[in-house]
Amino acid sequence: MVNVTKVQAKKIVSYTIAALAVVILAAGAFYFGYQRGLSEPKVVRIENISNLEEGELATDFGVFWEAWNVLKNEHLKGAEAVDQDLVYGAIKGLTNSLGDPNTVFLPPEDSKKFEEDVSGNFGGIGAEIGIRDDQLVIIAPLKDNPAEKAGLLAGDKILAVDGESTQGIDVNEAVKRIRGEIGTEVTLTIFRDGWDRTRDFKIARDNIQVPTLEWELLAEDDKEIAYVRLFSFNQNAPFLFYKAALGILLGQADGIILDLRNNPGGFLEVAVNLSGWYLDKGDVVVSERFKDGEGAVFRANGSGALKTVPTVILVNQGSASASEILAGALRAQLGTKLVGTNTFGKGTVQELRPLSDNSKIKLTIANWVLPDGSIIDEEGLKPDFEVEISPEDLEGDDPLDPQLEKAKEILLNEIGE
Numbered sequence: 001m002v003n004v005t006k007v008q009a010k011k012i013v014s015y016t017i018a019a020l021a022v023v024i025l026a027a028g029a030f031y032f033g034y035q036r037g038l039s040e041p042k043v044v045r046i047e048n049i050s051n052l053e054e055g056e057l058a059t060d061f062g063v064f065w066e067a068w069n070v071l072k073n074e075h076l077k078g079a080e081a082v083d084q085d086l087v088y089g090a091i092k093g094l095t096n097s098l099g100d101p102n103t104v105f106l107p108p109e110d111s112k113k114f115e116e117d118v119s120g121n122f123g124g125i126g127a128e129i130g131i132r133d134d135q136l137v138i139i140a141p142l143k144d145n146p147a148e149k150a151g152l153l154a155g156d157k158i159l160a161v162d163g164e165s166t167q168g169i170d171v172n173e174a175v176k177r178i179r180g181e182i183g184t185e186v187t188l189t190i191f192r193d194g195w196d197r198t199r200d201f202k203i204a205r206d207n208i209q210v211p212t213l214e215w216e217l218l219a220e221d222d223k224e225i226a227y228v229r230l231f232s233f234n235q236n237a238p239f240l241f242y243k244a245a246l247g248i249l250l251g252q253a254d255g256i257i258l259d260l261r262n263n264p265g266g267f268l269e270v271a272v273n274l275s276g277w278y279l280d281k282g283d284v285v286v287s288e289r290f291k292d293g294e295g296a297v298f299r300a301n302g303s304g305a306l307k308t309v310p311t312v313i314l315v316n317q318g319s320a321s322a323s324e325i326l327a328g329a330l331r332a333q334l335g336t337k338l339v340g341t342n343t344f345g346k347g348t349v350q351e352l353r354p355l356s357d358n359s360k361i362k363l364t365i366a367n368w369v370l371p372d373g374s375i376i377d378e379e380g381l382k383p384d385f386e387v388e389i390s391p392e393d394l395e396g397d398d399p400l401d402p403q404l405e406k407a408k409e410i411l412l413n414e415i416g417e
Helices: 027-039 061-075 083-097 109-121 146-150 171-178 235-251 270-274 320-333 402-416
Strands: 104-106 121-124 127-132 134-143 157-161 186-191 199-204 204-211 213-220 223-230 255-260 286-289 298-299 309-313 337-340 348-354 362-368
Touching: 027 270, 083 104, 104 109, 104 171, 127 171, 127 402, 134 146, 146 199, 157 171, 171 186, 186 270, 199 286, 213 402, 223 235, 235 270, 255 402, 270 286, 270 298, 270 309, 270 320, 286 320, 309 320, 309 402, 320 337, 337 402
Parallel strands: 223 255, 255 309, 309 337
Antiparallel strands: 104 362, 121 204, 127 134, 134 157, 157 186, 186 199, 213 223, 286 298, 286 362, 348 362
């Protein structure tokens, strides 16, 4: 990691599988309160917990224990209920009350799965998912993985998993439903803008390998254009981008098309690292804005070797988090043109906070702020040249890519200036 502390190393700008956060009351407090609440189901004063409300710090926890008692003693299956499961359910209720789709509590088993996801090698269908307008959606299918091969696209709405509705579930629960033993199948009920009905996609689960980067030189009007496609801001990206940049510079390419479409993000420090190929040392890449208005500033620390090479960036609704940071920083600092469609709008900062029983919270602590003062979250980045890809463009053995063609056109004009 580059110029970050061990705590900052936990910051995930992405994905992946979606950003999650929570405010936690320790389990021990619940057990203590449970015993007291049963005998005194009144108002319980809670101390050493800040920001419950202004002024008098008191809240009616007696209602909680009354509900606990009713469920345990009177529900048909109350006697079978596991106390720890009830505690975890209560904590999940706390997270949901924040109204933040990136806020989720991870019990120990889910926490382990999350760590597998971050490592970039896991079983599933190979798609980044998230919540948009209270609907579970595909942020981006990962290249050469089952979801892409099945035909899923960024922006597809997941209405059901194996026939079970996804209405009201969070990303963590959706991931649990979709993942499973390698070789087994999962059926996703999908609705796509422009369709008149839903369609079912049956997808075989596989061991997911997250791709990183590929590049090639394209000959266009006697010019050499380097086409660089970055799939993920994972730990391998800085070295692979270094190799590509070296090849581009030695090959004296006339311009670069940086393709960030369907790139759901990854690590903040990787976005900062890659920006250093374009920005002068010390230039602002992105800032954090905490609830008190303060926050850290992340600056480029590279050579700026590609700064004078004309560059155009491709984006779409599958471009999220670190992709939006890099694209937004280069546009704000250098005027780099963006081509494609509006990005996803994942612009909050999360940190993993481990708890004593190996559960975790992924806590939203700040907004990302671009060098021009704009905030990415929810709105995303609007491209300078909006170009759609129609279903007709994708048909046939030789599908069209009007976004890439527009990027070539713009880049050739910049090269010729």
